[in-house]
Amino acid sequence: MALELELISPVEVAKDIVLAVQEYTLLSAQSLANFFRRPLYMADMLQQADLIGVGSLPIVVLTGLSVGALLALNAASTLQRFGSVTLIGQLVSIGMVTELGPLITGLMVAGRNASGMASELGSMIVTEQIDAMRALGTDPTKKLVTPRVGATSFMLFFLTIIADLLGLIGGYGVAHLLFGVDTEQYWTSVWQVLVFRDVFTGLIKPVLFGFIISTIGCYYGISTRGGTQGVGRSTTQAVVAASVLILITDFFVTKLIFAIFGYR
């Protein structure tokens, strides 16, 4: 069998990208607009909140603890040279609350839930279940997308708080047990170093990341083509796209907040 290579025009590729961005934007806008239209599927939202929030708790607990401990360990090796090991708490606190807590939680939940949403909705597409839902007079964006968007943004906010707290506990474990930092000194420095801007940054990010994870997962799910192979492709693409978009958004949000509140 001769191998035939199909050449794709760059113009076609560009058109496809623009179309995808347009469709994603429309879906995102529609998912938000649906919060103001009846019916609001509260039962579905609660079910998704349980799946996303409670289901993601174990990985968030583990990664939060690990990242906090690692942050403390790496910071201590540098601070020790300057005789400032007592500053570990400050570094862990700022690192976890403003950056690593939201970012790691976002990436973990993206890996777990963007893929789950893409595969679930993708399977529904290839088995005509989405068409069946439309045929039964129900709007799939209202019934399937909006509850996922609401639940992910809401739960990621609380998961990040848990990850932050566990990161601080992990950092405390390393600082206290390995470097002999006093308990009160650690927690006082953790508390005192934080200003409004840090907490605001750390809590606005998970809401945005939750929106990105859910809309990307749902977008790739409902644009699935090509049977079960297509479902696999959508799942992978959803995780990659959500992770990359989280990292890019993180940079710009941080920059924007610095621009608004000024540098430390």
Add this chain to the structure above:
Amino acid sequence: MPAPTLPSENPAAAAVSPSGYAIEFDKVAIAFDENVVLDGISFQLPHGETKALFGVAGSGKSILLKLALGLLRPDSGRIFVLGEEVTRMSEQELFELRRRVGIVFQESALFDSLKVYENVGFRPMEERISAEEVERRVREVLRFVELERTYDMFPSELSGGMRRRVAIARAIISEPEVLLYDSPTGGLDPVTSNTIVELIVKQRDVYKTSALLVTHRLQDAFTMATHQFDKATNQMVVLPKGQRCDVPMSFLILREGKVIFDGDAHELATSRDEYIREYIS
């Protein structure tokens, strides 16, 4: 085998739409990339009639049903369903219209994460009808398709024929004015197929529901054209010899994106077109 009864008959089924037809296609065309699937087809489905659609695989029969429901948009032409021009309606407006139309998908398309009663009761639940009323109606239609025992089961626990019957139950629970069947007997054994044919005939003769039926099985359509549902015995009976074409049943054959036949069983049987003769032989 006698079919069970569905107590409430649908008075809305016989309502006449402004266009005069339950469904009307006017020069409808659709293509996917370079592949022209439907090329300016026109036909009408009168109220209360069942029209069987034939054509080789890939001739656009299932596409035609999706167009009728507004699940796909044609490239050109107009489609009227129950007097509403589907081709000009927004998705939000279509949701309202679709509540008056039922569809049975080729592979049933049951929601696999929901139980049978949630699948069948999906539409009434969406309409915020009380749980007791939903349960009563679900049990009623499940009894109609003889599957009340599957009430609490998941679709994955059902056979192909049972899934198809659950899909029929889901389509008829809201007493639609039009039903669209996409290969309802495809891949089923003759006994199960006959049960489904009987359900379709009952829906046509007792509830006067207009229907488009996509099928590959000519014998099923001929059974529908030569039988009627007898309410007294509650089963499908063969029509007397002289009345073989008296039931509201017609046939439509698609070939290469065009309608090559649209008529009743007698006209089909006596057609001189070589392709049609070969098709029905």
